[in-house]
Amino acid sequence: MSFATSPIWPPADPRDRGGPQQPLLMVRGLQKHFAIRNGVLGRVAAHVRAVDGVSFTVHKGETLGIVGESGCGKSTLARLLMRLIVPDAGEQIFDGDAVGVQGGISVKDLRRQAQMVFQDSSSSLNPRMPVQGSVAFGPMAFGMPKADATALARELLTKVGLNPALFGGRYPHELSGGQKQRVNIARALALKPRMVILDEAVSALDKSVEAQVLNLLQVLKRELSLTYVFISHDLGVVRWISDRVMVMYLGEVVEIGPADALYAAPKHPYTQALLASRPSMDPDRRREEAPVSGDPPNPVNPPPGCRFHTRCPHAERVCSARAPVLGDAAAGAHLAACHIQNPASGHSLAGRPVLPALH
Amino acid sequence: MTMSVPLVEVEDLSVNFVTRESDVRAVNGVNFTMMPGEVMCMLGESGSGKSVTMRALMRLLPPKRSVIRGRIRIAGQDVQAMGDAALRRMRGGTVSMIFQEPMTAFDPVVRVGDQIAEVVAQHRGVSRREGRRRALDLFELVRIPSPERRLDAYPHELSGGLRQRAMIALALSCEPKLLLADEPTTALDATVQIQVLILLRKLQQELGMSVIFVTHDLGVAAEIADRVAIMYAGRVVETGSVRDVLKAPLHPYTSGLLASTVHDQPRDRELETIPGAPPDMRNLPPGCSFAPRCPQAAGDCQLAVPPPVSPSPGRVARCLRVAGAQPLMEFA
Amino acid sequence: MSTTVSNAPPTGNAAMAAPRQRGYWGTVGYRLRYDPVTLFFGAVLLSVILAAVFASWIAPADPYQESIIRRLKGPGYMGHILGTDELGRDMLSRLLYGGRLTLLMGMVPVVIATLIGGGLGVVAGFAGGIVNTLIMRTMDVFYAFPSVLLAVAISGAMGGGVTNGMIALTLVFIPPLCRVAETATTQVRNLDFVDAARATGAPLRLVLWHHVLGNVLGPVLIYASSLISVGIILASGLSFLGLGVKPPEPDWGLMLNALRQAIYVNPLIAALPGIAIFITSVSLNMVSDGLRSAMDVRS
Numbered sequence: 001m002s003f004a005t006s007p008i009w010p011p012a013d014p015r016d017r018g019g020p021q022q023p024l025l026m027v028r029g030l031q032k033h034f035a036i037r038n039g040v041l042g043r044v045a046a047h048v049r050a051v052d053g054v055s056f057t058v059h060k061g062e063t064l065g066i067v068g069e070s071g072c073g074k075s076t077l078a079r080l081l082m083r084l085i086v087p088d089a090g091e092q093i094f095d096g097d098a099v100g101v102q103g104g105i106s107v108k109d110l111r112r113q114a115q116m117v118f119q120d121s122s123s124s125l126n127p128r129m130p131v132q133g134s135v136a137f138g139p140m141a142f143g144m145p146k147a148d149a150t151a152l153a154r155e156l157l158t159k160v161g162l163n164p165a166l167f168g169g170r171y172p173h174e175l176s177g178g179q180k181q182r183v184n185i186a187r188a189l190a191l192k193p194r195m196v197i198l199d200e201a202v203s204a205l206d207k208s209v210e211a212q213v214l215n216l217l218q219v220l221k222r223e224l225s226l227t228y229v230f231i232s233h234d235l236g237v238v239r240w241i242s243d244r245v246m247v248m249y250l251g252e253v254v255e256i257g258p259a260d261a262l263y264a265a266p267k268h269p270y271t272q273a274l275l276a277s278r279p280s281m282d283p284d285r286r287r288e289e290a291p292v293s294g295d296p297p298n299p300v301n302p303p304p305g306c307r308f309h310t311r312c313p314h315a316e317r318v319c320s321a322r323a324p325v326l327g328d329a330a331a332g333a334h335l336a337a338c339h340i341q342n343p344a345s346g347h348s349l350a351g352r353p354v355l356p357a358l359h
Numbered sequence: 360m361t362m363s364v365p366l367v368e369v370e371d372l373s374v375n376f377v378t379r380e381s382d383v384r385a386v387n388g389v390n391f392t393m394m395p396g397e398v399m400c401m402l403g404e405s406g407s408g409k410s411v412t413m414r415a416l417m418r419l420l421p422p423k424r425s426v427i428r429g430r431i432r433i434a435g436q437d438v439q440a441m442g443d444a445a446l447r448r449m450r451g452g453t454v455s456m457i458f459q460e461p462m463t464a465f466d467p468v469v470r471v472g473d474q475i476a477e478v479v480a481q482h483r484g485v486s487r488r489e490g491r492r493r494a495l496d497l498f499e500l501v502r503i504p505s506p507e508r509r510l511d512a513y514p515h516e517l518s519g520g521l522r523q524r525a526m527i528a529l530a531l532s533c534e535p536k537l538l539l540a541d542e543p544t545t546a547l548d549a550t551v552q553i554q555v556l557i558l559l560r561k562l563q564q565e566l567g568m569s570v571i572f573v574t575h576d577l578g579v580a581a582e583i584a585d586r587v588a589i590m591y592a593g594r595v596v597e598t599g600s601v602r603d604v605l606k607a608p609l610h611p612y613t614s615g616l617l618a619s620t621v622h623d624q625p626r627d628r629e630l631e632t633i634p635g636a637p638p639d640m641r642n643l644p645p646g647c648s649f650a651p652r653c654p655q656a657a658g659d660c661q662l663a664v665p666p667p668v669s670p671s672p673g674r675v676a677r678c679l680r681v682a683g684a685q686p687l688m689e690f691a
Numbered sequence: 692m693s694t695t696v697s698n699a700p701p702t703g704n705a706a707m708a709a710p711r712q713r714g715y716w717g718t719v720g721y722r723l724r725y726d727p728v729t730l731f732f733g734a735v736l737l738s739v740i741l742a743a744v745f746a747s748w749i750a751p752a753d754p755y756q757e758s759i760i761r762r763l764k765g766p767g768y769m770g771h772i773l774g775t776d777e778l779g780r781d782m783l784s785r786l787l788y789g790g791r792l793t794l795l796m797g798m799v800p801v802v803i804a805t806l807i808g809g810g811l812g813v814v815a816g817f818a819g820g821i822v823n824t825l826i827m828r829t830m831d832v833f834y835a836f837p838s839v840l841l842a843v844a845i846s847g848a849m850g851g852g853v854t855n856g857m858i859a860l861t862l863v864f865i866p867p868l869c870r871v872a873e874t875a876t877t878q879v880r881n882l883d884f885v886d887a888a889r890a891t892g893a894p895l896r897l898v899l900w901h902h903v904l905g906n907v908l909g910p911v912l913i914y915a916s917s918l919i920s921v922g923i924i925l926a927s928g929l930s931f932l933g934l935g936v937k938p939p940e941p942d943w944g945l946m947l948n949a950l951r952q953a954i955y956v957n958p959l960i961a962a963l964p965g966i967a968i969f970i971t972s973v974s975l976n977m978v979s980d981g982l983r984s985a986m987d988v989r990s
Contacts, residue, residue, distance in 0.1 A: 069549060069550065079886070084886050084890060107892070108892040111890055115891075118887055121883060123882035124883045124887070126906070127988065128715055128905045128986070129901070129902075134884070137888060137901060137902075141891055141893030141897050142891075142892070142893075184887075187887060206575065207404065207620050208404065208615060208619045208632060209636065211620075211630040211631065211632040211633075214621065215629045215630055233548070236620075236622045236623065239623065240621050240626055241626075274549055279556070280578070280581055281577065281581050281622055282605075283605065287553055287556075287557060289557070293554065294504075295518035295520040296548060296550070
């Protein structure tokens, strides 16, 4: 069976406005800086540049994977996309309509069409609510009678592989991690969304359970014509589930492209380092040298120019002087924000089609 | 150091956590021996008993609530029989431990250098000044850049990777023969995890110490282990050299785990999974714990816990379906 | 595709597997029914309240009937089951009647303060930012005064009487309850399930009602119940200063003060109002503790 290769879009969804060619989500220059205050007066001491000018497009029926390390802004981005956090700048266009502006769609309407699955943790479900209540909450909030909402919740629990007679009345602490994550997925589906944002949705699960949940996600995507934004730090999982992949570093997009192309021939040294940092799975081919040294810098004061230049093996003067640009992400293009990719940048390796291997 | 004397011998270790309502059988008869200089990975999912086994080695389990049976010998000494003084000498002397979260190992309001210097001074009976000099050596050993400056930092001022290195330095301060590592790289970023793994491997070779490394990540085991012990429901279901176990697993659980780990599988095909969930540790099935999820299970699997069998030297599995196996009298 | 196969219940786990379709409050009630300690103290508390409410039917004598010759007699003296007070009035009757004003003075301010203070705290905790600063800094101003002094000052300024005493106590209790509610709300607000509820697009009041309040109620309730006994004591202090209940109205706090002198003559009689306060506040604390653990469905 094939569910990841050809994009499938809603065949006759009345909510579909722009048709299959209209991207479901377009983000332009999204930015969120968190102020760090200190002292009695709450003076702003610095800004965490969590998301700093991020632009991308999600097409109907595809899965966009977002990878990056801690502090790269991927979780903040997920919350920005749901408007759980208000962005400082930038625009978000959902199926042709700008979100939260005059003449566009309201945040409330956005949330009916886009939902989010949180990481499994002790706090992802209300500890004082039976799980079917958590699933039924959304529809009830939109006026569905309690009996209908409960029936819907039980139907959704069945869909995600939980017997509602057995699990519906249980509390979150009575469920295993995998079961809770199925409930989290059912909750996200309760409002019949078109897009689901999955923020580290399988990261806390054991490997054997992770594979079950990933398969479930693919089945649901096909059956319900969903579009996914899949955020994870696990490169293997992102590759398996995504059609296109976006790599973030310190609040910026450093590379975006089709999954296979990006994994086979990364264009940004950071992507290359991330891929080379994966354990080999083969004891006979162990990594002898770490691809890059040090930790990702603090997003409070990101380095000037290219933010990766402090750890990049190919860094030159131009890298700390000027920030490279990603370029306009036309549909499906493979782009990297690196001076090496720009023949006019003045970097000594500029224009080389393939990055030199790391170590 | 003679290579023939085992450093760690664990015989029939079992740990029960007893509360008013339930009796959780966290570890159920674990056997293994470790030679000096060996790196063993205990691989298993959450609740498989890998961390509990490790804590039993250090006698770190709450004495009131846990019932420990079996025999643990480290460097020839019976851990269960140790008094408080002997126990203190073992912890941080013969055996050291590092954790997933380094912040728990350090006092947040004392400079890391002072903390390491104090541990060295106490254990070795040397002056604080000498302890400080030794701390600097240790920071150089774990490749912390600009070590002198970092000694004066408070724990929260160090990045995640540096904190982990500092904790390794603290653990190495008394030259342990055995290092117990409980998921020390799990919370780290990918580019940092590989640095710490490579560091641990180099340190292990330089210092010749033994390492027991608890992880749930097959890739981490492939990077660092000589030998792996796969744990499931409180039992070691398979042991062998990392090469053998990862390339030709004997136990169906190991094969399932390998198949379901997402690693460059074709994207248009669904992932192989192990159906179901691990058993309830309060109520283990009488036979093989994996039988309810096992594709090869038959009626005889549910009768009794399968005995360890060894189809080839150095490899042991607890499964009735392993072909050509000789039953073992003793689980080596 | 076998994604639904994987949920066979863990073997031998019949208790967990039993289908159970109870709402949250149904579960709390179910758990309370199997908690003998809480049930016992609940019964005690209920009898105290019922005894106060129906005092005029139960009381064996007129609580205001004085007698010069029967002062400070021990229990059982001439049909006075619990003896007589310093003016020869029937102690049992006065305790029964006294419960009315005492419970009123102790509970009404706490209930009102819980509603106002708790409400403000939840708003401050959930809204954050400038709203939080405004509310909490205002509370801090009240916090700066010792509670007794504040109660005395307020009811002194407004003039004595039961109603003014209760208003004073309410004002005293609002800041601490507000702070407890604010802390609990701030903790809950940042949890993922609250974000998930907001992400459904549900109106704020529904998110607060279904997801925040249930998790804030526990700590607020337990704290409020401990304040009732404080309220009883403070009310008696006000009465003693002539700012709350006025003699000869029976009130436990007032009785305790009046019988102070009698401690050398008949210590048992002098202790009776104190014992009544003690039993009531212990029962209150036990009941709220039981309620809190029943509400914590995780345990």
